[in-house]
Amino acid sequence: MLSATLYSLLAVAAGVAAQTATPSAQDAPLVTNNPIGASYVAVLPKKDGSSLGGSIQVVSGPGGKGAKFAVSISGLPAEGGPFMYHIHEKPVPENGNCTATGAHLDPYKRGEIPLCNPEDKKQCQTGDLSGKYGNITGSSLAVQYEDLFTSLTPGTPAFFGNLSFVVHLSNKTRIGCANFQFLGGGISSVASSGYAAPTGAHHGGNSTISSPTLTGTGSPYGNGGTPTSSSTNNPQNSDSAASQVILGAGAVLAGVMALVL
Numbered sequence: 001m002l003s004a005t006l007y008s009l010l011a012v013a014a015g016v017a018a019q020t021a022t023p024s025a026q027d028a029p030l031v032t033n034n035p036i037g038a039s040y041v042a043v044l045p046k047k048d049g050s051s052l053g054g055s056i057q058v059v060s061g062p063g064g065k066g067a068k069f070a071v072s073i074s075g076l077p078a079e080g081g082p083f084m085y086h087i088h089e090k091p092v093p094e095n096g097n098c099t100a101t102g103a104h105l106d107p108y109k110r111g112e113i114p115l116c117n118p119e120d121k122k123q124c125q126t127g128d129l130s131g132k133y134g135n136i137t138g139s140s141l142a143v144q145y146e147d148l149f150t151s152l153t154p155g156t157p158a159f160f161g162n163l164s165f166v167v168h169l170s171n172k173t174r175i176g177c178a179n180f181q182f183l184g185g186g187i188s189s190v191a192s193s194g195y196a197a198p199t200g201a202h203h204g205g206n207s208t209i210s211s212p213t214l215t216g217t218g219s220p221y222g223n224g225g226t227p228t229s230s231s232t233n234n235p236q237n238s239d240s241a242a243s244q245v246i247l248g249a250g251a252v253l254a255g256v257m258a259l260v261l
């Protein structure tokens with residue numbers, strides 16, 4: 001009796017010891033309960049002297065399994081690639097300093113080494129999007145994919161809706177960063193009066209999108225799976241720049257609508 005009790009105590013102790021002896025390299029669990037319709041977007045701010053622009057839009061995956069990403073990045077420099085982009089563990093502060101975003105979102109502590117193997121994504125850092133889905137080899141990228149390991153439920157380890165993404169040169173220099181913003185989701189609501197919903201079958205209907213931050217003229221486009229990027233090679237006066245910002249916001253919303261609908 002006594003020995004059996006001791007044995008079980010030892011077994012428990014051994015189990016605890018085994019867990020703490022290997023604190024790293026925990027596989028990322030599948031995320032299966034993301035709130036239906038939850039959507040987020042992060043838009044790279046335009047900076048003087050840089051043509052870099054783009055956004056990452058995210059909505060809950062089918063049935064809440066994982067998340068659907070629509071990544072659109074353009075205006076990358078002619079040299080310094082292939083470029084990487086990741087979800088980072090901290091938001092961008094108000095001064096826009098990308099360094100302040102810290103390291104990659106890595107709630108399961110697998111670290112950067114060995115490099116992410118895209119054939120085995122659960123062993124990659126959760127935030128290592130380009131590791132899992134490919135670096136950017138040209139001057140732009142427009143791609144969609146479903147990631148099964150990112151969470152849209154606040155408070156969970158793999159949640160990133162209050163975090164940021166960062167674009168890097170191949171030498172890891174940070175050339176752009178943006179915070180994710182909550183667009184809406186989970187709760188059916190009439191489209192807010194802040195922007196016009198795309199005309200069509202869903203006009204005035206039960207869109208799950210509301211936009212607390214991206215107000216404006218709404219999208220002139222019928223749909224927008226890939227947001228148009230504004231041309232940045234030509235000098236712009238402030239009026240055209242402003243209108244392009246508005247158009248960009250509309251395109252982002254249209255893209256999100258396309259993802260959700």
Ligand SMILES: [Cu+2]
Nearest residue numbers: 085086166168
């Ligand atoms: Cu990064």
